[in-house]
Amino acid sequence: MTFKQWFHRLGSPPYVYAFAERLTPWFGWSAALLIAYGVFGGLVLAPPDYQQGDDFRIIYVHAPTAWMSLMVYSTMAVAAAIGLIWRIKIAHAAAASCAPIGASFTLVALVTGSLWGQRMWGTYWEWDPRLTSELILLFLYLGYMGLRSAMDDLQRADRASAVLAVVGIVNVPIIHYSVTWWNSLHQAPSVMQLARPTIPPSMLMPLLSMLLGFTLLFAALLLVRLRAEILVRERSASWIREALNP
Amino acid sequence: MSDTATSASEQGHALSSPFAAAQLMVARDIQLALRKRGQIVQPLVFFAIVTTLFPLGISPELSRLRDVAPGVLWVAALLSSLLALEFLFRDDAHDGTLEQHVLSGQSLTWLMLAKTVAHWLLTGLPLSVMAPLAGLSLGVPAAATGGIVISVALGSIALSLIGAIGAALTLTVKRSGALLSLLTLPLSMPVLIFGARATELAIKGSSYAPPLYLLGAMAVLGVTLAPLAAAAAVRISLE
Numbered sequence: 008m009t010f011k012q013w014f015h016r017l018g019s020p021p022y023v024y025a026f027a028e029r030l031t032p033w034f035g036w037s038a039a040l041l042i043a044y045g046v047f048g049g050l051v052l053a054p055p056d057y058q059q060g061d062d063f064r065i066i067y068v069h070a071p072t073a074w075m076s077l078m079v080y081s082t083m084a085v086a087a088a089i090g091l092i093w094r095i096k097i098a099h100a101a102a103a104s105c106a107p108i109g110a111s112f113t114l115v116a117l118v119t120g121s122l123w124g125q126r127m128w129g130t131y132w133e134w135d136p137r138l139t140s141e142l143i144l145l146f147l148y149l150g151y152m153g154l155r156s157a158m159d160d161l162q163r164a165d166r167a168s169a170v171l172a173v174v175g176i177v178n179v180p181i182i183h184y185s186v187t188w189w190n191s192l193h194q195a196p197s198v199m200q201l202a203r204p205t206i207p208p209s210m211l212m213p214l215l216s217m218l219l220g221f222t223l224l225f226a227a228l229l230l231v232r233l234r235a236e237i238l239v240r241e242r243s244a245s246w247i248r249e250a251l252n253p
Numbered sequence: 254m255s256d257t258a259t260s261a262s263e264q265g266h267a268l269s270s271p272f273a274a275a276q277l278m279v280a281r282d283i284q285l286a287l288r289k290r291g292q293i294v295q296p297l298v299f300f301a302i303v304t305t306l307f308p309l310g311i312s313p314e315l316s317r318l319r320d321v322a323p324g325v326l327w328v329a330a331l332l333s334s335l336l337a338l339e340f341l342f343r344d345d346a347h348d349g350t351l352e353q354h355v356l357s358g359q360s361l362t363w364l365m366l367a368k369t370v371a372h373w374l375l376t377g378l379p380l381s382v383m384a385p386l387a388g389l390s391l392g393v394p395a396a397a398t399g400g401i402v403i404s405v406a407l408g409s410i411a412l413s414l415i416g417a418i419g420a421a422l423t424l425t426v427k428r429s430g431a432l433l434s435l436l437t438l439p440l441s442m443p444v445l446i447f448g449a450r451a452t453e454l455a456i457k458g459s460s461y462a463p464p465l466y467l468l469g470a471m472a473v474l475g476v477t478l479a480p481l482a483a484a485a486a487v488r489i490s491l492e
Contacts, residue, residue, distance in 0.1 A: 143442055147440075154422060154423070154436060170485050171422060178439075181443075
């Protein structure tokens, strides 16, 4: 099967259902391994920060989940746009599956950031641009899920929430560049600089491992939710009976 | 321009220029709204009531109120513009006129822009006149009037445009008030932030140009992109 054939097969719910079932364990277990190394490296192996001591270790959860909240929204918006433009139902199913995962990542990022802020800045919350725009991102996720659930007609719900997802994409670059555009309380980028990053490898490696691990975790969770979504949407189709009774 | 449009419609030919269609739409919307003055007046009364609630809830001391006045004025303006959004599409959607607009073959994007312009003329502009009056009741110095009028007028353009997207998305949802707020308010937060900042600078007497530029930028971004999204949303809602 050529790549082009495989790509076209991805528009077919039965194929995606079987494909997702085969792929989920790979993503899940590799995510588990990477997160395990990241946690061990971050909590045990990495040296204490000269300024913050052991408090900085929450970065190993905060930074990956914040990064994932942006990545998941971008994925959701791209999937929604594909569904809107080319009318591919599975793309809408994928976008719907992304939303709760992304909202959870955003919530974890906000909560871990809040706990870290209490230690570092003395306050649980601060209305600086990055925190405010991340909060707006959470509201956008909730608005997407709310709009979807408010409509009875599934096709209309898909397309209306797709428009909303695409409109909200403007928030993602605002969050990412907020620490560059404004002098804010939140730390400026230190990992994503093109020059040598200012963070030592013993701290950087577990962080990158957590980042990759969370990405694979998102992929695994997405595939699980996507299969559930396909089951709901295609429940009256004939291939479902064979898929559930192999 | 309007002479050409009238003569074209008298001849029974289709209007070829989307701009002419948009002009007719603006004139029609304003004419219809002026017949139901309650729709224009109620958001303004709501604005006045909300700005009254804060002194009752916080403190009657004008010095304390002056500090919170920018935020109070802008939150009240935001909530009042949310209320006014109900009137943007409701009547046209109920009697099928909106479907006729979609089927008319005219550029739906231009028609959405026209409806939003009419909506802003009927809600945003009167709000920008009422805002300094409400400000006076909150201890704002009269010298800040110009700044408040300009910032509310400019900011409400973006609010109307963003609100049009939300209103179009929730056209078919019954009792959509809370959902409309959930969709529109997060996207309107930047307008609130910079509008309140401009008002704050105007009250202090400093130059309020920087936030005003950003409000203008948001208005331009809205004018170029929001009608497209609103048109897509209307088509989806009426499918």
